[in-house]
Amino acid sequence: MEQFRKKLRRRIMLSVIFCLSGLFIYAALIRITGAPEYTKGILIGVLSGSLTVSVFNIFRLMPLLQDEEKLKKAYIAETDERNTLIQKESARTVMSISIMIAALAAIAASFFNPVITLTLSANIILTGIVSIAVTAYYNKKL
């Protein structure tokens, strides 16, 4: 349980660091790159989204450290085997469905715009490479 408490503290610290550094990186990127309006929009969207998630995370985790009972519940939820199993099973299915949809979309897009097809193909190839690399890692580790 002490280890879980440490883990939560580390998560809160990371969220705080992320909030502060995110703002700094955003300002730096806008100043240095002179990005187009669209990119500025994306950056502000990503920044505000991530900041909201981080702040939400901080407010969710703080009470857990002060209330022993809530901490226990969170610990059980986190180490629950059913939840872990659901996550693992769903990740496998999600991967297959995503790749199939992206492949179909790449074929359909090839009739209209080659850039979209190439982007989706690159995405599928990246997914394949990541899967191979991670499999090799787990084959060694497990």
Place this chain on the structure above:
Amino acid sequence: MEKFKKIIKFRFQLCTMYMGSGTMLYFLLQRLTENVPDFSRGMLTGLLVGGDLLALVYMIRCCVLLRDEKKLKEAYIKSKDERNNEISKETMRTASVITLMCTGLAIIITGFFSITVSMTLFADLTVSTLIVLLVNAFYKKKM
């Protein structure tokens, strides 16, 4: 073991069906879509050849397994091996997180160069996230 043999036979049939229908669909698309750019035609041909080759290799593998009892047993043990299953599950979980993060980063980076690429990746990320939510909800009900 008999059940596993049936599964292999079914996979063999699926591959045959895939090869047959894929080739038919290819010729149908070639005929129906006359004003299609060469790039699309090339891509369709590439997909057909790639898909057919993969199916052929798998069919040969299935044939070998169905004829050799010892190899079938080995394949059965391998498919039931808990370590392999665990590796596969763990891999997919980590790989999907890494892919989502890379796509997110790519959206930002490509935003500086091409709006089309950035928007495509954004659509891809959105669809992937929706699939994650739907599949999670499904497994929560099922398990």
